[in-house]
Amino acid sequence: MLAMSMREIFPETKVHPKISEKIASYRKEQIDQVKSLVAAHRVVVVGMTQNPFPKRARRLLDGQGIAYEYLGIGSYFSEWRKRLVLKMWTGWPTFPMIFVDGVLIGGYEDLVPLVESGELKKQLATPRV
Secondary structure (H helix, E strand, O other): OOOOOOOOOOOHHHOOHHHHHHHHHOOHHHHHHHHHHHHHOOEEEEEOOOOHHHHHHHHHHHHHOOOOEEEEOOEOOEOHHHHHHHHHHHOOOOOOEEEEOOEEEEOHHHHHHHHHOOHHHHHHHOOOO
């Protein structure tokens, strides 16, 4: 069994009380939108225009006949704040962000082995828990 290491997050105990609400509510509507999509769909791809990797992920899923919900958020030149809050929330640094049954599986390069091994189709063949 592999040991799971967690990313380091700045401790809440070291955040001044006067700014904790500001941190907690920063672009909360964007996080809530993604949470809602993840709750409603088995596969969710969050991406952006001009980035080839979200397009590759969508083509791969389309080619496999796997249904997914796509949320595109701006481009390299727009809506970066909306994407930034998702990076802060998940800890995942790039797009796409791909969620399967509520679990962040990573990006395109992380999706490929799940598709090629048949693991993704096998998981999606079983009812959602």
